[in-house]
Amino acid sequence: MKKIWLAFAGLIAALSIGLSFSNSNPVSAADDGTFKVGMECGYAPFNWTQSTNAHGAVQIQGTKQWANGYDVQTAKIIAKKLGKKLVVVKTKWDGLLPSLTSGKIDAIIAGMSPTPDRRKSIDFTDPYYVSQLTVVTKKNSKFAKAKSINDFKGAKITAQLSTYHYDAIKQMKGVLRQPAMDDFPAMRVALESGTIDGYVSEIPEGITAQNANPDLTMVHFAKGQGFQTSASDTNLSIGVRKGYSETNKINNILGTMTKADRSKRMDDAVANQPSTAAKGNWFINILKQYGGMLATGTGMTLLISLVGTIVGFIIGLLVGIIRTIPAPKSTGKRGLLGFGKWLLSVYIEVFRGTPMIVQAAVLYYGAAQALGINMDRTVAALVIVSINTGAYISEIIRGGIISVDPGQFEAASALGMTHWQTMTKVILPQAVRNSLPAVTNEFIVNIKDTSVLSIISVSELFFTSETIAGQNFQFFHTYLVVCLIYLVLTFTISRLFRIIEKHLDGPKDYNVMTNQMQVETPKPKN
Amino acid sequence: MTETILEVQNLQKTFGQHEVLRDINLTVTKGEVLTIIGRSGSGKSTLLRGLNLLEAPTSGKILFHGKDIQDDSFDLAQYRAKVGMVFQNFNLFNNLTVLDNIMVPQMSVLKRSQADAKEHAIAILKQMNMDPFINAKPAQLSGGQKQRVAIARSVAMDPEVLLFDEPTSALDPEMVDDVLSAMTALAKTGLTMIVVTHEMQFARDISDTVLFMNEGIVAEEGTPEQIFGNPQEEVTRDFLKRYLKRD
Numbered sequence: 167m168k169k170i171w172l173a174f175a176g177l178i179a180a181l182s183i184g185l186s187f188s189n190s191n192p193v194s195a196a197d198d199g200t201f202k203v204g205m206e207c208g209y210a211p212f213n214w215t216q217s218t219n220a221h222g223a224v225q226i227q228g229t230k231q232w233a234n235g236y237d238v239q240t241a242k243i244i245a246k247k248l249g250k251k252l253v254v255v256k257t258k259w260d261g262l263l264p265s266l267t268s269g270k271i272d273a274i275i276a277g278m279s280p281t282p283d284r285r286k287s288i289d290f291t292d293p294y295y296v297s298q299l300t301v302v303t304k305k306n307s308k309f310a311k312a313k314s315i316n317d318f319k320g321a322k323i324t325a326q327l328s329t330y331h332y333d334a335i336k337q338m339k340g341v342l343r344q345p346a347m348d349d350f351p352a353m354r355v356a357l358e359s360g361t362i363d364g365y366v367s368e369i370p371e372g373i374t375a376q377n378a379n380p381d382l383t384m385v386h387f388a389k390g391q392g393f394q395t396s397a398s399d400t401n402l403s404i405g406v407r408k409g410y411s412e413t414n415k416i417n418n419i420l421g422t423m424t425k426a427d428r429s430k431r432m433d434d435a436v437a438n439q440p441s442t443a444a445k446g447n448w449f450i451n452i453l454k455q456y457g458g459m460l461a462t463g464t465g466m467t468l469l470i471s472l473v474g475t476i477v478g479f480i481i482g483l484l485v486g487i488i489r490t491i492p493a494p495k496s497t498g499k500r501g502l503l504g505f506g507k508w509l510l511s512v513y514i515e516v517f518r519g520t521p522m523i524v525q526a527a528v529l530y531y532g533a534a535q536a537l538g539i540n541m542d543r544t545v546a547a548l549v550i551v552s553i554n555t556g557a558y559i560s561e562i563i564r565g566g567i568i569s570v571d572p573g574q575f576e577a578a579s580a581l582g583m584t585h586w587q588t589m590t591k592v593i594l595p596q597a598v599r600n601s602l603p604a605v606t607n608e609f610i611v612n613i614k615d616t617s618v619l620s621i622i623s624v625s626e627l628f629f630t631s632e633t634i635a636g637q638n639f640q641f642f643h644t645y646l647v648v649c650l651i652y653l654v655l656t657f658t659i660s661r662l663f664r665i666i667e668k669h670l671d672g673p674k675d676y677n678v679m680t681n682q683m684q685v686e687t688p689k690p691k692n
Numbered sequence: 693m694t695e696t697i698l699e700v701q702n703l704q705k706t707f708g709q710h711e712v713l714r715d716i717n718l719t720v721t722k723g724e725v726l727t728i729i730g731r732s733g734s735g736k737s738t739l740l741r742g743l744n745l746l747e748a749p750t751s752g753k754i755l756f757h758g759k760d761i762q763d764d765s766f767d768l769a770q771y772r773a774k775v776g777m778v779f780q781n782f783n784l785f786n787n788l789t790v791l792d793n794i795m796v797p798q799m800s801v802l803k804r805s806q807a808d809a810k811e812h813a814i815a816i817l818k819q820m821n822m823d824p825f826i827n828a829k830p831a832q833l834s835g836g837q838k839q840r841v842a843i844a845r846s847v848a849m850d851p852e853v854l855l856f857d858e859p860t861s862a863l864d865p866e867m868v869d870d871v872l873s874a875m876t877a878l879a880k881t882g883l884t885m886i887v888v889t890h891e892m893q894f895a896r897d898i899s900d901t902v903l904f905m906n907e908g909i910v911a912e913e914g915t916p917e918q919i920f921g922n923p924q925e926e927v928t929r930d931f932l933k934r935y936l937k938r939d
Binding site for chain 1: 770782
């Protein structure tokens, strides 16, 4: 038993040290010959994710997936002319600006418009594409034949969060503006399921949507009946950090691209989008086409929740040991101990009292922006889940310690055992056994809750499923498969822990009179 | 008499307003068996727990071989290893087997090797007739068996003094004799023992000195013959009348 504990602790220590040092490099603008470009990889035809390197796709940083699309092809040309290696960093739309300002990427090429609001925090190059707004709706909807933005009376319309698309809805008379949504895949799900009647989008995206899903169509507005837009909105530009050294060079490169070049690239992008209209059994198709991605996502989810739970468990044990230290005699030591215990309660209250999604955003973007620490997102995820779980498990272990009869503490001190010896040899083994069902709970919660880490674009299972759904437009089917994977994971874990608990309890029909180290044949007592 | 091991001077203990020990003075010499009798609430257990510093005294001194055990420089862990304690509720370590209950304290406090600790443990368990149960967990033992393991655990530390806090009070009557005979055997080895008990016959048979406590002070002290045969104080007579009638 002791050896297992030691090996366990060693493994975790090695793992956490390795992870924390391998990936953290100093912040921003370190000119290492790469051109790091952030994009969603989920906004076809500008950018999307695919599972092969077909049509000149570029591998997405830290994954076995490739990005392609108009943005990727444009980025390739720019990187080549800058003499740098292109690195595509898959980032959620909301994460693009903080990623740029905190130096995690060098540029945003993601179909982003240079709005005045965005110009406050970052700079933009000249436009690399000019788009027009449209509305995507269902083919059989009464709004499909609309010719003007005012033909949508009573329609429930939405658009992507933090885009000018969403503001443009205000121009449509009589529509019911719905809460903005995170990304295009989400809006397509909403449209298909009927919770909205349409969403505002740009024409290339509209073409993609109707190509990919025959049930959807893009509205064609009559001349002068479309959205009123300003150049700062319809222009798509490359976002760069203020004072970025390569901005002028990029503008020169953009200047050399002719209108014909750009149309050709967009046509290619529309033509090269991953096809989704697969025939045959949908379940087998999803597994065949995206099995690898799902496996990687599942692996990441398992890694984060497993390491998070184990490290959190160790944190919980240490906190449990410290919080039960009896008050020492000397005043100085007592003060120090009191302060330490106070710090621990602050830690527990803060991490239990705030959502993990917020903690992840603060740590990942905050550390980069305020302290200049550029953390690898997987490391950030591991750290956050571990610390967060640690706070919960500390309380669980405290309950476990309380449930051990205090006489055993007394007996141990009466024998001269130190607090550490008492805790590690007598109390904690019992406390841990008592806490195990609650710790299993934490583990299962972690498996599911790692999905919130998509805020820092960690490609765990949920993030992966969003990507897949964004590609194949089979939202219900994809999420059903992912649901099944989550269920298999959590079910396996709960069974596994039941077995561990039984093992810890020892055999039920234990015969005390038979033992392998018999010193003599037991004789019946008087 | 021979060398003094423990000396208690003007010991006082209050819990809030409640004064449990008022002014205790006593001396324990090597090899002496001292039993403490008295009513519930007279402070017997508190005194015993004070000797081990499980309860810090409010005032007064406890000297072990002439050294103040409340001194900052005093090695309390080693002292506790030398002054063992047996509890009313056994307080065995529930996660450990009988053998480990006895080995772990030896190894962690006295730094004995595993082999030495095991050999020692088995020898003592044999004396207690508990050797067939070395692989059992405490939950699988009866009360009397548990208490014999608890005694073995303390004895394995090779203590100079063993404190017994009502060791048979939580036992069924038929199990009391096993424990008492184990204790009698121990007393015969010359181990210094301080026993808080309600077993008057046992106290009479085993003790060198009997101490009657009443309301936080030592009301009367003497040999078993003096205390049980010819008690001087009214309170002692009152108390013994009730008990001896039952015997």
